[in-house]
Amino acid sequence: MKNFQIILTFTFSLFIFIVTLSSSKCDAQNYHNLNTATKKALKYYADGKDLLNAQKDAEAIKPFEQAVTEDPVFIDAWLMLGELYNENQEYEKGKKAFETSFSLKPDARSSAYYFVAESYWNLNDYENTIKALKKYLAFQNLPPEWIESSKHILMNAIFAKEAMKHPVPFNPIHLSDSVNTKYQEAFPTLTADENTLVFMRRDPAGKDWNEDFYISHFNKDHWTNARNMGDALNSIYQDGAMSLTNLGNEMYFASDRKGGFGTQDIYYSQKKNNQWTYPENLGATINSVSWESQPSISADGKTLYFVSSRSGGYGGSDIYMSVKDAKGLWPKPVNLGPTINTKFEDQSPFIHSDGQTLYFSSKGHPGMGGADIFYSRLDSVGNWGEPINMGYPINTKNDELSFTVSLDGKKVFYSSEKVKGDLDLYAFDMPESAKPKPVTYLKGIISNVTTNEFLEASVQLIDLESGNIINSFSSVATTGEYLISIPSGKNYAFNVSKKGFLFHSENFSLADHNPTEPYQLNIQLQPVKTGESVVLKNIFFETNSFELKKESTVELDKLVQLLKENAAMKIEIGGHTDNVGSDESNQKLSENRAKAVNDYLVQAGIVATRLTYKGYGKTKPIATNDTEDGRSRNRRTEFTVTSMQ
Known part of the structure; x- marks a missing residue:
């Protein structure tokens, strides 16, 4: 009965108001009611009602049982017994009591179908729960709260019936x-x-x-x-x-x-x-x-x-x-x-x-x-x-x-x-169907490369396509720890920054694959000083072109911000390639790419005299050119602090 009470709160003493059968005699009647039951059965019935009025519901079962033993077709007593059995969580007995009443007179009381549905529900008989509630809802002039309750239980019974036919894997x-x-x-x-x-x-x-x-x-x-x-x-x-x-x-x-x-x-x-x-x-x-x-x-x-x-x-x-x-x-x-x-x-x-x-x-x-x-x-x-x-x-x-x-x-x-x-x-x-979108994480420690001191730095994950900040927080000041979740399905810029330091960036390209393992990366930030360099890992160009892709604006704007925070800083922008192609074409491409970054910074309000640019072609590799991964790392744009005065 627990789950019925969840839907419509009631206690037995509140719920039984008590509906009695018509006192008039019905034609061809195959049952007894309060007017036609035997005297002894009526005495037991009255004893049961007295116990109910005294709120002794469990004790009332016995006299009602005596009533139907004395008069097996006493329908009022069967209906009372059904409700009391349910109240006492004896649902099998409750079911049988209601089914007996239906065999005597199916439409004796509309509420009996609600109560027998309760019996069926608690016996996991969802098919008969559905049938009983549909019969109940077919009656006229039902209490609105009972209609609402019945419809809700009916909805659950229909769902439960199908759900139990198709169980999901479960291994607690x-x-x-x-x-x-x-x-x-x-x-x-x-x-x-x-x-x-x-x-x-x-x-x-x-x-x-x-x-x-x-x-x-x-x-x-x-x-x-x-x-x-x-x-x-x-x-x-x-x-x-x-x-x-x-x-x-x-x-x-x-x-x-x-x-x-x-x-x-x-x-x-x-x-x-x-x-x-x-x-x-x-x-x-x-x-x-x-x-x-x-x-x-x-x-x-x-x-x-x-x-x-x-x-x-x-x-x-x-x-x-x-x-x-x-x-x-x-x-x-x-x-x-x-x-x-x-x-x-x-x-x-x-x-x-x-x-x-x-x-x-x-x-x-x-x-x-x-x-x-x-x-x-x-x-x-x-x-x-x-x-x-x-x-x-x-x-x-x-x-x-x-x-x-x-x-x-x-x-x-x-x-x-x-x-x-x-x-x-x-x-x-x-279950596979209920899994969220794949997510991995990146964690590590942020520190000062010079002193190894832990740093409280700003950590951001940015959607390169939209430019929206997906996640932003600070690393822990006392330990330098950070942990950031990275949803799959997009390409991201990962940026770590702190005033007085050059920023650090990483690229996570997860638009086309889901990583199987989390990432771990300890980051050492470089204090702002002459001679230090930063690889801009989120600067992108069209293939064999110096046209900046839209996704590059996220990183370029970080560089603009750094230059504005450090008004005396001057930088050189360097373009680099791998060893594929002629020296002349690589030199020209790398210089044009460096110039494209320079021009973006000028258009963003950085004074041109603070900037220089140079193409290095393939002359300064940072990895082997024998592998695709190495060549990819060598194709890069970076900046170097040339002056802080």
């Missing part, structure tokens, strides 16, 4: 006893490299259960023993439902600690000098007087998804989003709209690092009856597509909540009690 793997305990574990969140797992555990603390954050690291082939993350994050209140940034040095989470705006608020903490800062409430624009929870932060740290029960939504809880503004503030959140949110509970959002795939739980979309996991993809104009159910047996009649998806989209980490009976953490393989 228990995350081992180093993470799971006899207590409840839930709300897993991962760093992009899948080496750090943070989750919530419900520990007994005095007379109350306390929800705290725990952390575990993946070491070669196993998860280390999870440890409490300490008092800086955890409180004596309920702390849980968290989301880590890709590097794992920032965390958004929900807590009902004192000083909030509502029953539960969203907080933020940052890891500095290996310590978590005191959590900061995100404020009244994000948090309301209601309930906010289950945050999910985007890969670039700029978009926050979360759940709220605030007024103005579509149902009990809705999913919202807020995009951080240029000042680093969170503006008023926006409801994701009726494509995602329903009249029921919509929650547990997880935005994947591809920036286009949203996973969430819902009781309102067609599913198995509880809160099912769905996914929706963002289209090219910014609209969410129709949610797709992840399928059976990933989804069941239980509530499937609190999950995270690995960066490569191959694994789902989630909490469940359906395997071992208590709430533990598991991982399973993502």
Whole structure:
């Protein structure tokens, strides 16, 4: 009965109002009602009603059973028994009681078809659930809330019937006893490299259960023993439902600690000098007087998804989003709209690092009856597509909540009690159809090439085609660490910059292939000084031409910015080729390409006297010309600082 109560909340004492059969005698009647049943059966029936009025529902079963034993065609008693059996979760008995009543008089009571549908539903008999609800909806003058409930259950029964015929692969793997305990574990969140797992555990603390954050690291082939993350994050209140940034040095989470705006608020903490800062409430624009929870932060740290029960939504809880503004503030959140949110509970959002795939739980979309996991993809104009159910047996009649998806989209980490009976953490393989767009990552350490000092530098990933910044953040000041996710399907410029240093650039051409392994790159920035050179890895020309491609503007504009920040800097732009072709043609091509860059800078407002250009042809290779990769590296444009005066 649990899943029916999810759709239409009721208790037996509230639900039975009690409808009795007509007191008039029917012609050719093959059953007994309250006017025609035997006296002894009526006495048992009255005893049962007295117990119901005293709210002793379970005890009322016996006198109604005695009533039908005494008078086997007493239809009122059979109908009462059916409802009571369902209330007591004895669905097989409930089904038989209703089917007996139908054999006596099929249309005795319209609500009997709703109740027998409940019996069938809980017995996983979706075919008969569908038939019973269709019969119920054919009656006239039904209560509106019952009609709505029946249609929703009918929708789920139709879906469940087909889903069970076509199960998806499902192989939940228990995350081992180093993470799971006899207590409840839930709300897993991962760093992009899948080496750090943070989750919530419900520990007994005095007379109350306390929800705290725990952390575990993946070491070669196993998860280390999870440890409490300490008092800086955890409180004596309920702390849980968290989301880590890709590097794992920032965390958004929900807590009902004192000083909030509502029953539960969203907080933020940052890891500095290996310590978590005191959590900061995100404020009244994000948090309301209601309930906010289950945050999910985007890969670039700029978009926050979360759940709220605030007024103005579509149902009990809705999913919202807020995009951080240029000042680093969170503006008023926006409801994701009726494509995602329903009249029921919509929650547990997880935005994947591809920036286009949203996973969430819902009781309102067609599913198995509880809160099912769905996914929706963002289209090219910014609209969410129709949610797709992840399928059976990933989804069941239980509530499937609190999950995270690995960066490569191959694994789902989630909490469940359906395997071992208590709430533990598991991982399973993502069905192929539900996988997000392929994403890899680049990580490393940024330092000063001269002193080896760690640097807090600006890190950007830029779509070369559109010029849009896909991801932007700073490396960690105390460690120089950075980690950036890179979605496949596009070509990117990767740029690292810091005032007082020459920028560093890389090119990632992922438009035509998906990398199988993540990238690792430690970057040493060169202080701005005479004689230092930088290869411009995102300057592109047409083949055998000195015409700049549109994609080059991203890198050229970075060079313009560097020159404007360093007004005394003078540079030489050098063009280089491989050894294919004649020396004369290579010399001419390299010089024209260098001049093309020079002309762009002048047009962008750089004084021409600060610039010189030169073509070197094939005379200064930086790699072998015996391989295509080497020749590609030799075909380059670079600049050299010639003066800082």
